[in-house]
Amino acid sequence: MNNRARSESLSTFALLATIVSTIALSWNWAGATLQPVIAQGLAFLIATIALYLFVGNSGIFSFGHIAFMSLGAYVAALLMITVDNKKLNQPNLPHFLATVQLNPIVASFIGGIVAALIALIVSLPLIKLSGLTASLTSLAILEIVHVVAANWTNLTNGELGLTGIPIMTSITELWVVSIAVIGASLGFQQSRWGRRLRASREDEVAARSLGMTVNKDRRIAFVVSAFFMGIAGALYVQLLGALVPETLYISATTMILIMLIVGGMTSLSGAVVGSIAISTVSEILVKIQDGVQINGLDIKGPIGIQPVGLAIIMLLTLIIFPKGITRSREIAFRTKV
Amino acid sequence: MHAFFQHLIDSVTVGSLYAVMGLSIALVFGIMRLVNFAQGDLVMVGAYGSAVFSHSPWILTLIIVLVVPIAFALIIERVAFRPVRMASDSTLLVTSFAVSYLLESLVLLFLSATPRGVNLAPALGHSFQVAGLFVPWLDVATVSSTFVLLLALSWFLSKTRTGVFMRAAAEDFTTARLMGVRANRIIAVAFAISGLLTGVTAYLTVSKTGQVYPTMGINLLLVAFVATTIGGLGSLSGAVLGGYILGAITIFIRAYFPAQLANFTQAFTYLIVIAILVYRPQGLLTSRTNRTRV
């Protein structure tokens, strides 16, 4: 890789890392109402970047990717909840889970690993499918995870869900993981596998003729992406304290999809910018729904305006600016050679 | 043995619904390479139409349920899909996802999320007995209307000018246009027919479940996607076959698996589908891959 590309990529990393760090830092001074917004925004940022790692590089839309976020969330939750709590609420847990209680960082990491392992298994049949078929099949994966979460009551408590998940008290883990996932994404897309994958993205037929290699590249992206997805899920539930099957299901899927599209789906900067933009807009819309005072004016929108607003933004983006805010290019300092 | 035939009846009925939904997806896909996420929501709007008109004479309700999805389908095509017609398959897919999300959130905005009870076609609620088997009239209606639809569609595609043009366009859109086939018209016809198919699905679904709610289309949509995937994307007969296979798998898993696993029926169904795809990634009845886009 030539020097100019390397330095551009480093500048992208620096820019994005600065943006994210600023946001993370602001958490320390934000009021009690704003802190959860920032924290959840960061969790979704990580998830969006994780999704981008696979979708942006391979061109295959994994609609069911939230399945891995949910998996990571459940695994981490089960490992983090106190033993006493488990004895009370989940008497039927297998012995190993009932007696273990890990610290959140380790639990989140394991959540990511489990998600990655399942992704590896799933990728064996999935990656052989053509782009569209793979996208649709990923939905089936999401559904399978949802059904299992909702019905394996001994493990997950079904629709009642898990409670008593230790709440996160600092922004540090979210900050570290977001920097890490930005670095991993940039690293991947500059790597041999990433560049090959991007080349295959445009022309599926040519990609197929390269056969094994493309599949391997796709699998690597899929598994790494699932790993970070799992960690994002594990961190997210530490903000909520509770988890039900619907927490990470269709509305979460819609959210990260909108973030990716609006930002620009083939650039990492797009994932970051889109995620921040949509989190902000979404929060504004929710505030309007709840009722807000500006300069003495009472503004209250009808319930339901938040999803409609986001849907319209997504549709307008696709029709008018399909490349998104960042025009699907990376933010970087470009030097003229 | 007796139970087996009961399950067979159920699976043909359920399979018919899935087949019709799958067909509506496959039809639009064949012409435009667009997998329409909003198709499930077309069922939903048709269903809400029936809710609004549930106290009218049944023929009026039926017409409304058929016409409303057709109208929505045509509007959506013109407003949302025509501008992105030349885009990649993925962009088309995501656009349809956005449309679907918009439709659902609009319904949530203007109506409520709580399910509304609808009493549609009470006459179909009874069953009759034959050879010791219970056959609900609704099942008869479902299977026979599917049969009629399939027959009508076959006739349309092979015996009418527009139908032949559609088949040509599905194989090679560019060359069809070079011959003078009007792209906008053919696509509109495809959407209208898919709207009609979803209208029928809506009527039958509401008659069976008795309720409407904003996200009711999602499950049917997922099933339709999976059905077309097993059958082979783009193959109309594949979508129908896929629908019946899914219907059979769903019913028979629920019937023959141990009771505590019954709740996991959907999960197992999709696992089986994935297994099928492992051995035949292109689907069971692949159509010609000689495909150029609009």
Place this chain on the structure above:
Amino acid sequence: MIEINNLCVSYRKVPALVDVSISVGQGELIGLIGPNGAGKSTLVKAIAGLVKPTSGKILFDGINLRGKYPEDIARLGVSFVPEGRHIFQSLSVAENLSLGYASGRGYDEASHEAVLDQFPALRRYYNDSAAGLSGGEQQQLALARALLAKPKLLILDEPSLGLAPLVIESLFSTLQKLRTEGVTILLVEQNASRTIAISDRTYILGGGRIRSEGTAEQLLSRKDMIDVYLGKRS
């Protein structure tokens, strides 16, 4: 009948046609030859509406074709037989032929039968799938399909590609016959000498530009120069 003035076409900033001007008069058979990649297909695709020019004019009987949909251009009376024939393999021969009337032009029993008389193989396989036809028969089908629309202008893009020599013979004699019947034809071909021989005038395209133009006698007298353009000599 068709006037092209200073046409420029680029594929994403890479120029494919630069300042091309040709004209085809009523009843003429005009040839368009040149080496691979010269831009011949691009030119006829621009006429048919498949490719958007960056500048220039395409006038068909005074009507500006630029910006029109391919189907509307077909409806004006331009019949385009694309490179590779592109018949519909999932349809029968009869159904393929019915596409010939998709432009809303030309249907009457008598001329339908006349075309079938001209291509007896198509009558033989009328209700069979088009997928079973041989290369030469497919070419006949593509041609018949184009003729059914009673086109004002018939454009053929490399019709001899992939055909056996005997079949090519019969193709060219069919084109001759059509010419005597008054059909206006624009023929894009690799087969230079044959094309020059049967055309009223032939244009030579090289590197996206018109290099030369003339009747058979005119071009044959400049054979050395022509061969350079056609890449037969350097």
